Amino acid sequence: MKIDLTNIPPEGKGLDFSLTPDWWKSDLDEDRIMGLEGPLSAWIKLYPAGKKIVVEGSLSARLLLRCDRCLELYGWDLSTDFRLYLLMSPFRGELEVELSEDDLNLDFIDGKFLDSDQIIKEQIILSVPMKTLCTPKCKGLCPMCGCNLNMTRCSCSSRYETSSYQ
Ligand SMILES: [Zn+2]
Numbered sequence: 001m002k003i004d005l006t007n008i009p010p011e012g013k014g015l016d017f018s019l020t021p022d023w024w025k026s027d028l029d030e031d032r033i034m035g036l037e038g039p040l041s042a043w044i045k046l047y048p049a050g051k052k053i054v055v056e057g058s059l060s061a062r063l064l065l066r067c068d069r070c071l072e073l074y075g076w077d078l079s080t081d082f083r084l085y086l087l088m089s090p091f092r093g094e095l096e097v098e099l100s101e102d103d104l105n106l107d108f109i110d111g112k113f114l115d116s117d118q119i120i121k122e123q124i125i126l127s128v129p130m131k132t133l134c135t136p137k138c139k140g141l142c143p144m145c146g147c148n149l150n151m152t153r154c155s156c157s158s159r160y161e162t163s164s165y166q
């Protein structure tokens with residue numbers, strides 16, 4: 001959704017919305033997140049603060065993540081709050097984000113419009129742990145035959161230990 005940033009009333013503007021699971025598009029750069037397990041609910045509030053516009057928001061959803069070790073999908077509850085500051089660029093008269101983190105990308109500003117979908121996507125990516133594990137004790141895949149050691153037991157491990165012992 002594009003939010004017009006040029007007519008925000010002094011008391012602020014609030015938006016409540018929910019996004020259906022088909023909203024999430026897989027992204028080759030982001031292979032930990034496979035999708036949403038249910039609808040995502042979010043609210044965003046924008047209000048002016050001097051020369052800045054404050055964007056506050058909160059989102060919650062159940063994500064489908066891929067386990068780093070066994071590659072199975074599992075559900076993960078996301079709940080996060082965020083706050084960003086937008087500043088008018090003195091050179092181009094466009095709004096920009098005041099950067100607090102170097103890796104934040106600026107796709108969500110398009111001239112005088114804010115793309116709330118991009119902000120939400122960015123916040124989801126920032127919230128997901130770097131290492132995704134279906135359970136803390138996930139046994140992963142057998143390095144020899146590739147079977148999922150959480151579900152089956154193969155006979156590779158004994159052979160593997162024997163051969164690496166020599
Ligand atoms: Zn796993």
Ligand SMILES: [Zn+2]
Pocket residue numbers: 142143144145146147154155156157
């Ligand atoms: Zn095996």
